[in-house]
Amino acid sequence: MDVEALRTFAAVAETGQFQAAADELGISQQAVSKRIAALERHLEVTLLVRTSRGSRLSLDGQVFLPHAKKVLAAFEQAEQAVRPGSRPLRVDVLNRRIAPAQAVYRFYRSHPEMSLDAVTLSNENAAQAAQAVLDGTVDASFRALPVDQAPAGISAERLLDAPLELLVGPGHPLADVPWVSPADLAGHRIWIPGIRPGTEWAAFYQALSEAFGLSIDALGPNFGDEALMDALADSASLATLVGSGDRYLWPQNHDLRRIPLREPTPVYTHVLLSRTGDQHPVLTALRDHLRTSGPRTPDGVWVPDWIDR
């Protein structure tokens, strides 16, 4: 079964005759006949009832036509999705679980007519992401770049702040406190696997641990979120840090606790990078959406000193 066969079938169904469909498709009537015959042979049903004045849909044809059209539409969409030129806005969200992805998803939910794709640039740091935005691989990227250090041609706007929370198992000494100060975490073991050196995450946690004297173990292999959560649930000493908007631990079958950090609250600042002057309407709408629902920066927050604040 071939797409061209479906296209041909749809054309015949629409025009009512093989010859007209052939003209529409720019092939001969005989080719149309062959395609339809092959399609019918493949499906083992008769799709079109041939009369002396054309063809009309058989019962199976009636049923099949909307399906055929759906396939063709999906095809069209698939091509549009990647064809350079007029493709949907493409936003790098770093990781599908964390706050930017959630924010983009919420934006899409409230504006379903906006066509956009959320992707993850793999294995890249902020500078490489900026390069990807510049060369058009993506149209925007959430990164923790200081706003005033954006490369030439890149506009940066801080649109999303993610306050940090401590994630611990039920046996952890801090499991039942209402909140905790970063300074109180000194001496506790904090494990954040999967952070690659050279990335902005590494820099952020580096700055955090230096500022509050923490011992953050950001190295080690990442065996996946499930493994991390299992380890947290079982351990009385292990803890990790997550953004308050992150969608970790889902489904919530581990009895894990999120403990807000306060006095001060470390926030991870997500800055939206885009090409300077990019007027893409969906990009504009996304920016507007984030500005209104955007970073509520309460007093007493901490950000790395290399972030403009």
Next chain:
Amino acid sequence: MDVEALRTFAAVAETGQFQAAADELGISQQAVSKRIAALERHLEVTLLVRTSRGSRLSLDGQVFLPHAKKVLAAFEQAEQAVRPGSRPLRVDVLNRRIAPAQAVYRFYRSHPEMSLDAVTLSNENAAQAAQAVLDGTVDASFRALPVDQAPAGISAERLLDAPLELLVGPGHPLADVPWVSPADLAGHRIWIPGIRPGTEWAAFYQALSEAFGLSIDALGPNFGDEALMDALADSASLATLVGSGDRYLWPQNHDLRRIPLREPTPVYTHVLLSRTGDQHPVLTALRDHLRTSGPRTPDGVWVPDWIDR
């Protein structure tokens, strides 16, 4: 762009290597390479990043993959929709506007998981429809066959009664009465275009006009519902008959009136024909649905004497 190319791409994306995808598809690694290359050439993007230990999705590949899968799923569905054997229940509703179609649609709305198709057997009478049910062209058909005259192998159950209503324009003498008796229509001109001789509709209206001395003009070409409604709206003498559940006149931009018929109320009895012993679960569910929401037969109804009542 070919479906096989999409299938190949999905296989490579899943397995991460060309060779594994080739094994899965039962072709050579080189063929996979060619298909992917052709697909990428067609789309003018790189879908897969080749490494020395396999391939992973590029950014465009990430975006394209769900679209490709959607196309493949639609393809699958299209085949299932008509392939003899395990296809959805197929119900003949005569005409998409009238009561059976509405009832089937309501059923589908309340049971979206049930897969069924509503089709229209064209140019057929009740006997031919019964034959179509017998030979499996359709699984069920709404017809006005006397229940006790169903052919061998056909089960018939009266599951839907459609009381008749008079449809008139604002200038018609009966435009503002609350209801009207069929006998009062004697002398009025009733036009029901598009009824073909030999069909059960013709027999029904024939019986109706004989029973009450009406002059029903059931002949003449049918220029479409719009033309009929235009004629009704403009005429002070023209009227037509419709079922109370029919979805005529939509959008309701003509100021037409529906006048119920009473004393007695003629009802068009829709009988569901199906193969005796057909255990299709969707068919069973449809029958159950119609039985509960089914024919409320108030007193004082009229049906043709050839309908068992």
Next chain:
DNA sequence: ACCAGCCACAACCACTCGTTGTGGAAGTAA
């Protein structure tokens, strides 16, 4: 009866798409 319109069959041919054979690049182990 004849003609016109429509679809199907036949013969032919180009080109797609598969195969096998081979080579280059990159990671791995000795």
Next chain:
DNA sequence: TTACTTCCACAACGAGTGGTTGTGGCTGGT
């Protein structure tokens, strides 16, 4: 480093798909 493995791409070739033109049968209108 060298040797070896793994993985993908290129080349040559052959089968078969899918296009073309030519023709014929059927049907409905004139």
